[in-house]
Amino acid sequence: MTHPNSERSNQPLAASSEGVRKSTPVEASSWAKTTVVVIGSLLVLSSIWQMCTFLNYAHYQYMFREYSEEIIQFRYLLSLGSRGLGMVIGIGILLRKENFRKAAIVLMVATIALMVFKHPFSAALQLNRQYINALDAIFKTAPFNADILMSFFHALEIPLAYLVIITVILVDDLCALLIIFFLTRPSVRAVFR
Numbered sequence: 001m002t003h004p005n006s007e008r009s010n011q012p013l014a015a016s017s018e019g020v021r022k023s024t025p026v027e028a029s030s031w032a033k034t035t036v037v038v039i040g041s042l043l044v045l046s047s048i049w050q051m052c053t054f055l056n057y058a059h060y061q062y063m064f065r066e067y068s069e070e071i072i073q074f075r076y077l078l079s080l081g082s083r084g085l086g087m088v089i090g091i092g093i094l095l096r097k098e099n100f101r102k103a104a105i106v107l108m109v110a111t112i113a114l115m116v117f118k119h120p121f122s123a124a125l126q127l128n129r130q131y132i133n134a135l136d137a138i139f140k141t142a143p144f145n146a147d148i149l150m151s152f153f154h155a156l157e158i159p160l161a162y163l164v165i166i167t168v169i170l171v172d173d174l175c176a177l178l179i180i181f182f183l184t185r186p187s188v189r190a191v192f193r
Contacts, residue, residue, distance in 0.1 A: 032187040036093060039179055043090025043104065047083045054080055062130075063123045082107075098192040101183050108176040115169050124165040128157055 054060060057076065064072050089107060092100025111118070132153050139146035182188055 027187070027190060029187050032185070032191050035182050035185075035188055036096060036191045039104070039182060040090045040093035043086050043093065043179075045090075047087035047090060051080060051083045051087075054083070063126050064120075065126070066122055096192050101189070101192045105180055105183055108180045111176045112173055115172060119165055119168050119172070121161065121165050124168070125158065125161040128161045128164065132157060 054076065060076055060079075061069075061072055064075060067075070086107060089100050089104045093104055132150075135153060136150055139150055
C-alpha cells in the first residue's frame with residue numbers, strides 16, 4: 001500500500017490486516033531531551049526567584065495597596081502557591097513524568113487566562129512611582145539642576161506604566177505559549193513516560 005499522494009511521497013504506509021494506517025512511535029531526539037531539561041530548569045529556577053521576591057511582604061502590600069488586606073493576603077498566598085506548583089511541575093518535567101508535562105500545559109494556559117489579574121496596571125504604576133521617587137532622591141543630591149529631567153519622568157509616569165505592563169504581559173504570554181508549543185511537539189512528548 002503506498003501513500004495516496006504518491007507523486008509527493010513514495011514512502012509506504014504501515015498497514016494492519018484490516019488496511020488501517022498504524023502510527024509509528026516517535027523517537028525522542030537529543031534536541032527534545034535538551035528542550036525538556038531547559039523547560040524544567042526554567043520552571044524551577046523562575047519559581048524559586050519569584051518566591052524570593054515575595055519574601056518582602058511589606059513591598060507586596062505596597063504594590064497592591066489599593067486592595068483590602070484580605071484580597072492582598074489571598075493574592076499573596078495564591079502567588080506563593082502557584083510558584084510552588086511551578087517548582088513541583090518543573091521537577092516533574094526534569095524527571096520526565098507525563099502527568100507533569102500535562103500539568104505544565106494547564107498551568108501555562110491558566111497563566112495566559114489570568115494574566116490581567118497577575119499583572120494589574122495599578123502595580124505597574126506603583127512600581128514606576130517608586131523608581132521615579134528614587135531617581136528624584138538621587139538627582140536632588142546631584143551637582144546639577146535636574147528639575148527638567150525629573151519633570152520629564154513625572155510627565156511620562158503613566159505612559160511608562162502602560163509600556164511596562166504591556167511588555168511584561170507580552171513576555172509572560174510569549175513564554176507560556178512557547179512552553180505549550182514545545183511540550184506538545186511529538187518528539188518532546190516522546191521523552192516523557
